[in-house]
Amino acid sequence: MHIDHTVFLTRNHADTWRRYEQLGFTLSPPSRHFAAVSDQSEPVPSCTANRCAYFGGSFLELIGIVDEEAGDPWRVLPILDARGNGLHGCSFGVGDSGEAERRLREAGLSCSGVLQLHRDVELPEGTRTARFRSVHIRRDRTPEGILHGWSTSSGRATSTPSCPANPRGSCRTSPPTASRWQISRKRGS
Template identity: 25%
Template sequence: MGIAERRLIHGSQVPDRIDQVLRPSRCREQPEPGQNPEDQGAARQAWHGRAVPAYTGEPEEIEIGVMAPSYRGGSDLSDDAMNFPDRQTPTGDEVFFDHVAWMTADMDRASAAFERLGFVLTPYSEHGNRDPETGERQVQGSANRLAMLERGYIELLCAVPGTDTPVSRNIADNLARYEGVHLVACTVSDADADYARLQRQGTPLYPMVHLRRDVEAADGSDAEVAFSVVRPEFGAFPEGRMQVLTHHTPDHMWQDRYIARENGLTGLAQVLFCVEDPAASAARLSALTRTPWRTDGEDAVIDLTRGRMRFTTEAGLDRLIPGAVAPSLPFVAALGFRSRDVAASRAFFADRGVTMMGRSDGADGGFAIGAQDGLGCYLMISD
């Protein structure tokens, strides 16, 4: 099913259930460790059929890939408020929701769509990485433009015309399913350490890459942005292309001239996956992000050090965003953004002729931009 064929709702009011995506309620109580193992057994599965070890320790010793139990007095995983420290890059063991990538076959059309939404795009840039032995730059077969936020960023990603590489073929394969968000990335302080950890876990990985892109520095001089990226093999995570990376040149990445101001959006806060089995998906990405997961009603949730991942079913997607239909599963259905002033953001998008879905009570507690204007993904705006 293509984007134009989706059953979208335009101009109708979305009830308060939007807030369940933006600010979920406290998770329901889970069995204590060691109790009712059959209730959690089906959910405790790592990818490729390997069992995820059961929880055995105290709260501070939660093992990765398992449900985070509720404890009397609560924990940071069961708080209503989303974690969102006011820093661009993580330190120590922190894991931040960093960016997502829309895959498109038409960079010009995608760029126009995002400029209409008030994003300032960086110049078109082709990817390459350094050969660890020779230092020679190798073509990856992809190119991008970025829309920077005060916290995190979004990426428009396309295959470089005329290239035939694993990356360009993967982009084509994903576009055959739907145009929209297919890549979700978290940032850590030491990607090499996470690469070693994931190798020990048995996660299928491509070799570590050290990506480089030529940019113009804020002072007009030539510069290069640099990342170290952990790349699970294509297909290792059905939920999408998942990455873990470390930023080595944040000052060149987040140049003030490229940070969106007009639309009032300040940060990338949440991603909503529509999947067949929310618990299984959460367990897989819990192992990737070394962050325990929990349930929230019928959904599963991972609360990162900054930001959140939410997993729901097709029925859950319709419950959270009435009328939304997944073109195929799995599907990155929606992204949550923070706004410094929800009313001002709403007015900006209205002036641009963007279709919005708001709360039924008219309050400025949040609103959504439909998937047609969001290039295949719903955009959820909150304060």
């Protein structure tokens, strides 16, 4: 398990995304989330969408509330209600979400089961659907926000967009390769 990326939650998604672009980042295109409420359910449209600001081998996931009336299967609205906009999450990369869930449940840290998430990703060759599996650490153990482990449905995910440095020294993606996700199954992981 490794820290894969951090999560910034905001109700002011347009302003937040614009500010990161003003700082010199080219963000991945907006991508609406479809998330499962439980390990026994299929993903449904969520109130959230994301854009990512890349930093070399990692990224900051900028999650915005894009439809307050849509479902909130992963309960991000209570975090925003209690704490406001800000850095409220950390995602750990795991090779096997099922195994991570079992170990966290045995330690008394999770009762979420393995949850599904998918979202469309714009790639140079067209739109693809990225599918993820996630296990959440209990919210009563993480009052500051979200901690979860994740993997792709077909194996471990590595997000490796083309990420040249810009004149301000921040990492950014160039428009033709924005949000290039390589989803691969690593042998032995």
